[in-house]
Amino acid sequence: MSEIKKNLQMRDIMGLAITELAAEHEDVILVDADLHTSTRMTPFKERFPDRFIQAGIAEQNQFGIAAGLASVGFTPFPATFACFVARKAIDQFAYSICFPQLNVKVPGSYAGVPTSSSGPSHNSFEDMVFMRAIPNLKVADPGDEADLRAVIKTAYETPGPIYFRGIRSALPDIFNEGHTFKWGKGELLREGSDVTLFGTGMMTNNCIKAADMLLKDGIYAEVVHLGSVKPIDEALIVESVQRTGCAVAAENGSVLGGFGSAVAEVLGEHYPVPIKRIGVQDQWIQGGPEEDLMTFYKMQPVDIALAARASMDMKKK
Secondary structure (H helix, E strand, C coil): CCCCCCCCCCHHHHHHHHHHHHHHHCCCEEECCHHHHCCHHHHHHCCHHHHHCCCCHHHHHHHHHHHHHHHHEEEEEEEEHHHHHHHHHHHHEEEHHHHCCCCCEEEHHHHEECCCCCCCCEEECCHHHHHHHHCCCEEEECCCCHHHHHHHHHHCCCCCEEEEEECCCCCCCCCCCCCCCCCCEEEEEECCCCCCEEEEEEEEEEEEHHHHHHHHCCCCEEEEEEEECCCCHHHHHHHHHHCCEEEEEEEEEECCCHHHHHHHHHHHHCCCEEEEEEEEECCCCCCCCHHHHHHHHCCHHHHHHHHHHHHHHHHCC
């Protein structure tokens, strides 16, 4: 893959990376739902117009087309907003693509809270919940530019249906340019002894910031990034809490059945410890500036730090 572009939003990186992938592999086809200017798939359209299919504002048809293309040997990327994958096209995705295990790679853009002022209809808080429950499907939530590029590369190399999501915003670098992604493998970013902060997607960076806050008070937080949400790295989750004895799971989405639930399921079955979940708490996401929404839904680094203290108090009791 080419050099990581700086100061670009994750949606820009997604569009560039898929375009670069298409330059290397002629079987890659982009299926659009009249959103390529928002999902930043315009570079693909301009460079490979013969491999750019416009399905219009019809996501169910978009996924049906993707299924047909995959059935005859192509590797389609039906690109749309995460909310439309989870709500409008979930039946076609589940039964036309995942049930027969077709080789379709789905980039869900505008994931979670950071969708600006689009409002409840476009803020996807439940996509991870649905995707985790669909059999035959692998799910990823990359934490920075290098992670997203690595996810896209690995997704192409992995047979079968895959869902990966990205946000509208830019993210600070966590990984180096040569970073690789493996299904079912997480990353230990910082060692600690008092509490583990499990993050996925954009929330891993907030976990790092929360760990910095806690360190000022002499609290040593371990930070683990789990970009592969399904399958999830059960061994790393257990190994980490064996060192710390309690945990926080932070996600850019619903805490009901999402990433935090995945971590809690592993702990409940293999090594029960106190855990707090940071994310959208059974609420609709309203429209507004990203920072205001993150503060309103208590998903900022300070909220993760407070949850870490609460988890540690539960451990002491």
